[in-house]
Amino acid sequence: MKLSDIGEFGLIERFAPLFKHLIPEGLEGIGDDCAIIPINAEESLVITTDLLVEDVHFLKEHILPRELGWKSLAVSLSDIASMGATPVGSFLSIALPENIPVAWTDEFFNGYHDLSSKESTPLLGGDTTKSPDKIVVNVTVVGKILNKYIKRRSGAKPGDLIAVTGYLGDSAAGLKLILLDMAKEGVSSALARSHHMPVPHIKEGKWLSSLAEVHAMMDVSDGISSDLDHIMKASNCHAEVWLEKLPVSDHLTKVSLENGWDIYSLATGGGEDYVLLLTIDKNMEQEIKNEFFKLFGKELYIIGEVKEGLPCVDWMLNDEKVDLCKGFNHFG
Ligand SMILES: [Mg+2]
Missing domain, CATH: 3.90.650.10 (PurM-like C-terminal domain)
Structure with a gap:
């Protein structure tokens, strides 16, 4: 059996149950747009993460780096929106081939910054590393919401x-x-x-x-x-x-x-x-x-x-x- 036989959701159904018993009462994990971690009786943090891979989610020759920077954050912010939450901050991990022009990376971060400032969502951390060939971008966004308002x-x-x-x-x-x-x-x-x-x-x-x-x-x-x-x-x-x-x-x-x-x-x-x-x-x-x-x-x-x-x-x-x-x- 190959991965293509079971698909994305078949894959999730295979591994998600393994972790169910580790999730304490009150926390909510895999299955919604965001995970939910209560801060106290009134409020929770909601967390989501999204991966963009060159040639799978985007074609480098067809998207401007500034657009890709914007989109990388937008797709995760959309998950925060779907819970009804307010974004608090983002984390960006990016793998880049070493021959990529610095001008490309500058423009990528300009686009990421455009949406960060529009939605008052600061970049709080992440990781950068070398990739042999393709660009890989992972964005995690944390949001905050009153428990009574969470939509599932x-x-x-x-x-x-x-x-x-x-x-x-x-x-x-x-x-x-x-x-x-x-x-x-x-x-x-x-x-x-x-x-x-x-x-x-x-x-x-x-x-x-x-x-x-x-x-x-x-x-x-x-x-x-x-x-x-x-x-x-x-x-x-x-x-x-x-x-x-x-x-x-x-x-x-x-x-x-x-x-x-x-x-x-x-x-x-x-x-x-x-x-x-x-x-x-x-x-x-x-x-x-x-x-x-x-x-x-x-x-x-x-x-x-x-x-x-x-x-x-x-x-x-x-x-x-x-x-x-x-x-x-x-x-x-
Ligand atoms: Mg979603």
Whole structure:
């Protein structure tokens, strides 16, 4: 049996149980966007870590070092946002080939600094080392949150509505355009920017976490087809998603029509949008949507409903069930 036979989640399922008995009461480990370590009865630290490997997560010739620096921090900050927490600081470990120009590393750190200052998240430590060939970046972010506000994947309840805080599919379309060398200007370069410089929804996450009517939350990193599956498994509920309600940008619609791409596959399976995916109490839909719009000047998009039943997702298009391919799976 090879790693590709079991995939990323099969691998996690093999080793995670080994460590379960070592986790003391009150601590929460593998299984959510962040681990949770209580500081006292009121507050907890949340911690997440993400790895970016050259030729797996990025192609050096297609991404500017400044963009890569930004993105390396953004993907971890997005996990902090998904718990509803406030970032405290980051740790960066980076392995670099020795022939890399110093100008490249300067620009990488400029990009990392751009987002650090935007989100008031200082770099607190890390490690640097030589790599034989490829660039490897690992970022850990620590956040802080009041215990009563922590949102988990396991909180969804039958009857909840499913919502997202932004467009889906732009990042995946951006990547396609980058790989086709078509991301030079206008709409195409804007989509490429969504892929290279995602903006984590930290303020949105903090506000949503303060609402008791928000039940479950995570960020969209692998595509909602995979990510929503995680919420349903953790919450032991069933989801119905209405494809015609998915928020897709005019940019995505335009390039998909021009190139004959399936918008729904990009919006559900593409991943790396780093918006928040959440479930809310149906009775509070209008209040939450109105307040969200007032605070953030954009819509909270309702895309489906949580139901009782098997922990998986039904994809509906104008009330008819349709088949969709799955989200991104490392080693798969
Ligand atoms: Mg995540």
